[in-house]
Amino acid sequence: MKEITELKFPENVRYAESHEWVKATGETAKLGITDYAQDQLGDIVFVELPDVGESFEKGAEFGTVESVKAVSELYMPVSGEIVAINDALEDAPELVNNTPFSDGWMIEIRLDNSSELDALLDQDAYLSTLKG
């Protein structure tokens, strides 16, 4: 595993304490897991995602990510309806390890309430939770 200083955390996304990131563009938002989360999990071998059209409350489990070490649940940092999923992960789950904030995105949602984003952490706040 890497030192926290070796991990990358973009400024233009919001973070959840459960290690998901959200990047909003107007009414919709893309989300995935952070560099820290993928590093902790190790080699990711499978990502199980929901169907387009399903709706989830904030905090609900929307899928699972499986690495050679463990299976972890994925939680919604904000409420919304699934409008797209990253099909590429089915054949190339390692995208989550390689580029967690870009090609390794998991789902795109229509935000129920964009003010929920304000409750999430910014880069600095997330980094300080990691450093404890």
Next chain:
Amino acid sequence: MRYFPHTPEDITEMLKTVGVDSLDALFDTIPADCRRKDELDLPQALTEWELNHHIDELCGRMAVSPEYKVFMGAGSYEHYIPVSLNHLLSRSEFVTSYTPYQPEMSQGTLQAIFEYQTLTARLLGMEVANASQYDGASALAEAALMAVRISRRKKVAVSRLVHPHYRRVLATYLAPTDYEILELPYLPDGTTDLSSLNGMDELAAVIVQSPNFFGCIENLKTIGDKTRSEKTLFIVGFSEPLAYGMFKNPGSQGADIACGEGQSLGIPRSFGGPALGMFTTLMKYVRNMPGRLVGQAADVEGKRGFVLTLATREQHIRREKATSNICTNHSLCALASAIYMSSLGGSGIKTLARLNFDKSEYLKDALRQAGFSVPFKQTTFNEFVVQFKDGFDKTYERLTAEKIIAGLPLECYYPELANHYLLCVTETISKQDMDLLVQKLK
């Protein structure tokens, strides 16, 4: 297999190694009121010959072949078990080994499971088999839970012709959940009434058994074709997998999960157990499959080896989020069936299946000619239902006294089927046995 209890010297040495003075000191961390103070209230130990005598007496109270002619199957089948099977199976490497907690150390055990999985998947025509489960009933219940997980739906439709015991276990599994069981009735020909599926929406699974409890072959393809394009999973159960040596296997008919009892493949009936839960599915569902799975891999030098795959979904790692509470399997029974299947081979299984079918058809014809009714017209494999005249229970008792068990009375499972009996004929029943039964029935 050898039984060596610890000698006092062994115990003293072990206590010394751990660094305590006595057994009591070793158990000191267990609160005193949780420890038994007096001796267990057990009868005096028997000598070996007394024990043999006692067990013989117990056996004498049961109707066991070959002393009895047993025409009863109903989920447990008497097939001849090759002598070579018991010889191989009783090797201590297999008999005494426990579940591989450090799995890759146990390459022999893993390979045995791998071969079992391969043979099972081939027999059932499915893509992947797990390392086995407790029995057909628990396998079927796990299949229903798996369908619920995959479809994210809560209703399962189950044919009334699935083995009544399997349905009870399924009901027990689902009782604490909010999942619902819908029952599919049966038709006059002895197959499941599929028209009742119309109007059942949002089904997680359709569950039928083939051959079903009446011995009849279900029209699997009709269901497979219907569910193929839907989220509903098609689960095919079985209690007599030998039938697939003759009839089309579940995989070829569109099953998403095929699971059931493997006792008939080389495991003695043993008064009902231990049994073998065979469980197979398609690769696309493998991550939702219960139980464990052994895979073939290559080591750093490229040599063939075996590993436990998908262990991340198991209970010891994933706790309450595991795909099932079963982290173990019936390895020895699985191995018995693997040895059985490979001893017979594909052509042997076909020949044996045909023999079972032909013999049971012989008895069916003989009973018809003797004036008894065979109410369900659908093709059967090695068992079938016969309707006898009122008061047949007296005849049944008389035959039992004459050491003939004339099938299983169905009324306790199907109240509408008074005087209906389920009769089974395998290769172990001779033509003379069948002729005698018919003669005694007249």
